[in-house]
Amino acid sequence: MPELPEVETIARGLAKRITGDAIESVWLGSKPEPLKSPAAEIAAALESKKILDVRRVGKHIVFDLASSSGAQANGGKPETQWIVHLGMTGSLLVCAPETELAKHTHAIVRLASGRELRFVDPRRFGRLSVIEEFEAPGAEPLDVGFEKFAALFRGRKTPIKSALLNQKLLSGVGNIYADEALFRAGIRPRRRAASLTRDELRRLHLSLKRVLKQAIRLGGSSVSDYVDANGEEGFFQLKHRVYGREAKPCLVCKTPIKRIVIAGRSSHYCPKCQK
Numbered sequence: 001m002p003e004l005p006e007v008e009t010i011a012r013g014l015a016k017r018i019t020g021d022a023i024e025s026v027w028l029g030s031k032p033e034p035l036k037s038p039a040a041e042i043a044a045a046l047e048s049k050k051i052l053d054v055r056r057v058g059k060h061i062v063f064d065l066a067s068s069s070g071a072q073a074n075g076g077k078p079e080t081q082w083i084v085h086l087g088m089t090g091s092l093l094v095c096a097p098e099t100e101l102a103k104h105t106h107a108i109v110r111l112a113s114g115r116e117l118r119f120v121d122p123r124r125f126g127r128l129s130v131i132e133e134f135e136a137p138g139a140e141p142l143d144v145g146f147e148k149f150a151a152l153f154r155g156r157k158t159p160i161k162s163a164l165l166n167q168k169l170l171s172g173v174g175n176i177y178a179d180e181a182l183f184r185a186g187i188r189p190r191r192r193a194a195s196l197t198r199d200e201l202r203r204l205h206l207s208l209k210r211v212l213k214q215a216i217r218l219g220g221s222s223v224s225d226y227v228d229a230n231g232e233e234g235f236f237q238l239k240h241r242v243y244g245r246e247a248k249p250c251l252v253c254k255t256p257i258k259r260i261v262i263a264g265r266s267s268h269y270c271p272k273c274q275k
């Protein structure tokens, strides 16, 4: 499942390639799951619109759209937004129209430049919707300041790992980066969120931003490959220190990494380095 850094990388890649292009027409498949807004509504919102920007909000990809007259009247502000959530297996491809249609293509957006933007999703957990102005429910982990970050966890009796994954608190933090941030901060995933000291919260705030930014930097170089070829190669170059390393020696102290399940998600930690 793409996590925040992958979504950021994909959004940046799309922005580079299709910002300024315009949408001529839209084809939507007959499978109902990917369509969170009715097909007619999506088509009406997208057709004849200019793409002002493509960006990430939480784990969503947001296309800012405006008709050419509307963009001028609004001072460049979007009139409507197309929101894509990639789910487990969703991908967006920019390609020439003669490119063979992949199985499980649920949407084709024809661009004025002659290219097509296609949404492909074999498992159909991805979602397409249109909205006037999208707001993620939680705080943006890359922007949130320390005081606001600390306040998110005040009085929370849930494990810190669950709190990090709670999308109403922070938007877009997934399982891998939650484990990696907790390791770097020296905090066990099962600790009650409310029990974290100010110092620990400070370390967690820093390590979460660092690990996400590092992953974005590493993913950035392979953007066009991803968007074109639909391969995930290059995305997981960030060396995981605990995630997926059950029973392997901790990279710091050589203690075997433990794996536990918290709220149905596997969590990895070093019993010596993390308190």
Ligand SMILES: [Zn+2]
Pocket (backbone or CB within 6 Å): 250, 251, 252, 253, 254, 255, 270, 271, 272, 273, 274
């Ligand atoms: Zn260790």
